[in-house]
Amino acid sequence: MSTTNTAASDLVSVTVADADPAPRTLAHDVHDGLTQPFKQLPPKHLYDDHGSDLFHAICDLPEYYPTRTERAILVERAEQIAELTGAVDLVELGSGFATKTGVLLDALKRAGTLERFVPLDVSAPTVHHCAGEVAAEFGIPVHGIVGDFERDLGLIPAPIGPRIVAILGGTLGNLQAGSRRHFLSRLRGLLDTDGRLLVGIDLVKDPAVIELAYNDAAGVTSAFNRNVLTVINRELGADFPVDEYEHVAFFDHENEWIDIRLRAVRDHAVRIEALDLTVRFAAREELRTEISSKFTRERIAADLAAAGLELEDLLTDADGLFGLALAKVA
Structure with missing residues (x-):
């Protein structure tokens, strides 16, 4: 891996995952996926730089309720989350530009606990932009990681105190049940006993x-x-x-x-x-x-329990469109 300090701020460092022939790459995924009787590809390959820009445009569409609903929940409940967790360390997987996470960062800053932000995303320009913006706004060290959260969790630095690991936007729902539970168990490994996992989940509805x-x-x-x-x-x-x-x-x-x-x-x-x-x-x-x-309370609780985590709270909007599952080590 290579680690560099950005010119924008001495508070920012960015780690770029080395190419590794062992994990599954685009070539492996395309060969495997297109030679099956039913052809399929993993969604991570949708997110090149142009794909990331298109997804950010999707988030602003009137039909696409998840992003604005999740942000509204964060606006309403961020202070509660900050008080409950006392987090000094916030890790976000698939961070994008941290537009929603900024609400939580602000709550942790106001609570006087925030000391570091660790955004991980596949897009290098996105990570650099996000890291620079957060460092400038909040005046805290930001350790950005350019990588794939399915294989590069090992690049995330150890906790420096109570930690929140956040994976927002319904990303967890892209995994089928077995893979989802395995992934959650790996996320548990990023937490000490005082840490929390915060997961965005789209809810079952009309x-x-x-x-x-x-x-x-x-x-x-x-x-x-x-x-x-x-x-x-x-x-x-x-x-x-x-x-x-x-x-x-x-x-x-x-x-x-x-x-x-x-x-x-x-x-x-x-x-x-x-x-x-x-x-x-x-x-x-x-x-x-x-x-x-899409999730019910029972489904996310069962997935978390299988990974050694306990659902502490499920924060939802009034219409039951979307939820934020807050979990702790069981």
Whole structure:
């Protein structure tokens, strides 16, 4: 890994994860995912720099309730969280620009406990921007990490006191149950006995409300979804006809998740030069790019318990759209 101080502030350091051939890379994921009978890709590859920009645009759409609802919960309950946790150390996984986390940072600062912020994100420009902004606003050390939170948790520094590890925005719902519980158990390893985990979870509700959030009228979510094909074309020398895939998002009632896919308009073959691989798509064949599980209190409590964590509180908005699960070491 390499660690550098930014010119913007002596308070900021950024650690960049070294490329490691062992963990799964884009090439491995594409080969595995596109050679299965039912084609699918992990959602992390949606988030190159352009994909990150598109996702930030999605967060401002009128149909997309999770971001504004989660922020409203934080505005209402951040002081309570700060008082309960006494956190001196805040770690955010998939931090983006820390726009929502800023509410919690402000509450911890006002409580007189905040000493450090650790944002982790896959986008280097995002981490540098976020770290500089937080250091300038709050006057605290910021240790940014450019990496993948599924494999780079080891780069997170040890706690310096009571800690909150936050993973917001419903990101946990992108994992299926077994993987989700395994991941939560790894997050538990980042906490001392006085630490807390803060998890954003989208709640089970009217499926029409959920589906609308992923099928916006402006087509931004559609562009975000198709961007993964642009990433593969650029990085692996593929020739996906990006504009000939339709965005599909629907609520799966059995699994209680939103299922997001790309549907081929016509029968065609895709050549992926870096893999020496040709993949056929039949007309209307679908490629899954993401799931987003929705939660009940019972579901998140069970997932946490399986990871050695105890649900301490579930903070929700008045309409029951979204929740923040606060957990401690069991």
